[in-house]
Amino acid sequence: MEKKGKTGMENEGVIDTWLRKHRLLYVGATKHPFILSISDGTIDISSFKTWLGQDYIFVRAFVPFVASLIVKAWKESDDRSDMEVILGGMAALNDELEWFKKEAFKWGVQLSHPLLPHKPNQEYCRFLESLMSVEANYTVAITAFWAIEAVYQESFALCLGDESRTPPELKETCQRWGSEAFGKYCCSLKHIANRRLKQASDDELKKAEVALLTVLEHEVEFWNMSRSGS
Numbered sequence: 073m074e075k076k077g078k079t080g081m082e083n084e085g086v087i088d089t090w091l092r093k094h095r096l097l098y099v100g101a102t103k104h105p106f107i108l109s110i111s112d113g114t115i116d117i118s119s120f121k122t123w124l125g126q127d128y129i130f131v132r133a134f135v136p137f138v139a140s141l142i143v144k145a146w147k148e149s150d151d152r153s154d155m156e157v158i159l160g161g162m163a164a165l166n167d168e169l170e171w172f173k174k175e176a177f178k179w180g181v182q183l184s185h186p187l188l189p190h191k192p193n194q195e196y197c198r199f200l201e202s203l204m205s206v207e208a209n210y211t212v213a214i215t216a217f218w219a220i221e222a223v224y225q226e227s228f229a230l231c232l233g234d235e236s237r238t239p240p241e242l243k244e245t246c247q248r249w250g251s252e253a254f255g256k257y258c259c260s261l262k263h264i265a266n267r268r269l270k271q272a273s274d275d276e277l278k279k280a281e282v283a284l285l286t287v288l289e290h291e292v293e294f295w296n297m298s299r300s301g302s
């Protein structure tokens with residue numbers, strides 16, 4: 073029989089430990105009023121349109137970030153399957169960009185000129201850029217990557233629950249990130265991040281925890297921006 077320690081949580085990964093420690097912020101990012109308004113059906117469609125246009129800009133910046141992670145995984149990972157998992161995510165982004173164009177057309181959102189990133193989006197993209205540099209650490213970047221994907225997964229899954237009253241025309245959006253398949257992909261990313269964190273130095277651990285918190289803060293700001301339209 074497995075021997076349990078004092079807390080009974082000795083087998084818990086680093087990420088779950090951090091999520092417990094920073095529970096309030098995590099809940100703030102995954103159960104934001106913007107998401108709650110989708111799931112209770114009270115969403116203001118102009119907020120949704122703001123989110124759609126801004127997220128298209130974000131996802132375009134997300135592609136080179138994921139590409140930089142593929143390079144890092146190829147160079148630094150001790151497990152070949154990391155690169156395949158990240159590559160699968162990259163392939164999905166190709167599809168996602170097409171989906172944004174189709175969805176924007178459906179809602180009459182202009183994705184080309186003069187669509188500009190709002191300040192919170194600009195700041196989030198700048199953070200992504202800082203993680204793309206060759207000096208940025210793989211363990212830190214993969215932790216941030218997991219957090220970015222996990223916030224969307226948990227948020228949109230909430231809008232697909234039995235109790236939710238998500239408007240039918242927004243179900244496809246929620247399905248994109250709230251699906252079981254996307255959930256499994258997030259689990260694979262979490263597994264990679266936890267494996268790396270288990271072997272990380274104190275300095276890497278500190279930086280990865282800060283990166284996780286920074287992602288959560290940016291996600292909250294991104295929802296706030298979508299809700300207020302600015």
Ligand SMILES: Cc1ncc(CN)c(N)n1
Pocket residue numbers: 127130131134220221224291294
């Ligand atoms: C702001 C934001 N965060 C996360 C995701 C999920 N890739 C996204 N599309 N946009």
